[in-house]
Amino acid sequence: MPADPEALPRLTRSGPAPRPGIVHLGLGAFFRAHGAVYLDDALSVSGGDWGIIGISLRSPGTRDALLPQGGVYTAVARHPEGAIPRLVNSVVDVRVAPEDPEAVLAVMSDPAIRIVTLTVTEKGYCHAPSTGRLNLDHPDIRYDLGSRLPISAPGVLVRALERRWQAGLAPFTVLSCDNLPENGRIVRGVVLDLARAIDPDLADWIADEGRFPSSMVDRIVPATRPEDIAALAKATGRHDAAPVIREPFRQWVIEDDFVEDARPDLAAVGVQMVADVTPFEHMKLRMLNGTHSALAYLGYLAGHQTIADTMGDPVFRTYVQALWQDEIQPALSPPPGQDLTAYARALQARYTNPAIRHRTWQIAMDGSQKLPQRILATLAENRTAGRACPGLILAVAGWMRYVGGVDEAGQPIDVRDPLAAQFAAISGAATSPAETVAGLLALREVFNPGLAASIAPELTQVYDGLIRLGARKAIAALA
Numbered sequence: 001m002p003a004d005p006e007a008l009p010r011l012t013r014s015g016p017a018p019r020p021g022i023v024h025l026g027l028g029a030f031f032r033a034h035g036a037v038y039l040d041d042a043l044s045v046s047g048g049d050w051g052i053i054g055i056s057l058r059s060p061g062t063r064d065a066l067l068p069q070g071g072v073y074t075a076v077a078r079h080p081e082g083a084i085p086r087l088v089n090s091v092v093d094v095r096v097a098p099e100d101p102e103a104v105l106a107v108m109s110d111p112a113i114r115i116v117t118l119t120v121t122e123k124g125y126c127h128a129p130s131t132g133r134l135n136l137d138h139p140d141i142r143y144d145l146g147s148r149l150p151i152s153a154p155g156v157l158v159r160a161l162e163r164r165w166q167a168g169l170a171p172f173t174v175l176s177c178d179n180l181p182e183n184g185r186i187v188r189g190v191v192l193d194l195a196r197a198i199d200p201d202l203a204d205w206i207a208d209e210g211r212f213p214s215s216m217v218d219r220i221v222p223a224t225r226p227e228d229i230a231a232l233a234k235a236t237g238r239h240d241a242a243p244v245i246r247e248p249f250r251q252w253v254i255e256d257d258f259v260e261d262a263r264p265d266l267a268a269v270g271v272q273m274v275a276d277v278t279p280f281e282h283m284k285l286r287m288l289n290g291t292h293s294a295l296a297y298l299g300y301l302a303g304h305q306t307i308a309d310t311m312g313d314p315v316f317r318t319y320v321q322a323l324w325q326d327e328i329q330p331a332l333s334p335p336p337g338q339d340l341t342a343y344a345r346a347l348q349a350r351y352t353n354p355a356i357r358h359r360t361w362q363i364a365m366d367g368s369q370k371l372p373q374r375i376l377a378t379l380a381e382n383r384t385a386g387r388a389c390p391g392l393i394l395a396v397a398g399w400m401r402y403v404g405g406v407d408e409a410g411q412p413i414d415v416r417d418p419l420a421a422q423f424a425a426i427s428g429a430a431t432s433p434a435e436t437v438a439g440l441l442a443l444r445e446v447f448n449p450g451l452a453a454s455i456a457p458e459l460t461q462v463y464d465g466l467i468r469l470g471a472r473k474a475i476a477a478l479a
């Protein structure tokens with residue numbers, strides 16, 4: 001039994017903190033295990049004033065854990081053979097927006113800040129996932145339209161840019177690090193839509209001077225558990241209240257388009273700086289995130305707790321291999337120099353890493369925001385090309401069954417999704433599987449009408465089979 005970690009001396013910063021040049025919105029485990037590690041590496045190799053001020057848009061937990069240790073934390077690499085901890089020094093301060101929104105805007109309008117990175121998850125953009133446009137009826141956006149102290153991510157960006165505009169400063173570069181297709185274009189769109197509703201001149205300035213490079217980010221980061229904190233304390237003899245757990249693999253591809261070319265030397269530490277990120281984003285979102293979601297819904301329904309457990313089940317392993325080979329790869333143009341079959345092989349090895357306990361329930365969250373870019377885009381392209389995709393249809397059916405809120409053992413599912421209330425209403429009103437499918441296909445935030453109409457008959461049949469057979473047998477029946 002590991003000793004009580006809190007009884008050990010606390011981890012602290014040794015040496016001076018870098019001077020800040022980046023603000024990060026949404027300081028969750030993913031960014032601390034990915035972007036902040038790359039930036040820490042870039043600071044070690046090339047220096048520069050690129051320390052990170054993290055902003056939590058909701059709760060104070062990360063700030064409360066990190067500040068007593070000077071912002072320093074451990075990123076633990078979990079290899080199948082064992083764990084390797086390293087310290088991350090790039091985060092220098094953390095602010096909690098709801099506690100003091102004024103201070104957050106002041107930090108973001110400091111001329112020293114040249115870049116604002118974001119990981120606010122798909123729903124944080126307050127857009128309609130099926131169209132990519134800002135949802136002006138979103139409650140947070142409605143609030144932000146009436147207040148100078150915003151609560152949404154687009155609102156924080158717009159009000160901070162407004163202050164810079166009024167002060168005669170250059171804008172900061174906005175670098176989205178979320179799993180959205182053309183994430184730079186999406187964040188630019190929501191910022192401009194909101195700015196235009198506030199002040200058209202501000203919107204014009206942002207459109208002319210602002211830069212919103214797209215980026216593809218990749219690293220599997222399961223949520224940190226209390227036992228991870230205890231194991232690290234045992235291994236190091238120090239208490240770190242905010243470590244992150246990560247797989248060894250990482251990739252970051254960034255469109256090289258920054259305001260005044262001001263950026264850290266990320267190319268020196270393996271970041272791919274390219275002219276067009278789109279083929280990388282499509283490959284990653286569809287090959288990785290698409291199969292992650294498929295495994296998450298169907299694996300959860302079949303009683304599997306993690307992706308590694310799900311991949312340990314031969315029925316699921318064969319299923320995901322067929323998804324890659326027969327349904328996803330044929331609809332992709334590979335990025336320059338990338339072999340998709342090798343990419344799929346590497347993904348399989350990453351998914352089966354037994355040291356990464358990535359819960360199917362964690363990945364299943366917010367499916368309404370994830371499905372369009374992960375699964376439906378591939379489905380639509382395959383249908384246009386006349387290619388069948390039984391496995392992806394089954395994945396959509398798995399999502400539909402999952403959001404019904406009851407698993408195959410009759411147990412309730414804790415469905416986390418901005419549309420959860422609508423899912424419950426649809427399931428409550430439906431008197432047949434066909435009505436459930438029709439009700440969910442009518443959600444315009446998720447499905448565009450053309451695709452919904454074209455998949456409805458096959459999906460209804462597959463959903464019906466999934467209810468009757470259960471996920472494992474429904475997959476086996478595909479073969």
Ligand code: CS2
Nearest residue numbers: 217218219220289292362363
């Ligand atoms: C996952 C991603 O939770 C999820 O939806 O699919 O967080 C995934 O692990 C990362 O995108 C990997 O880069």
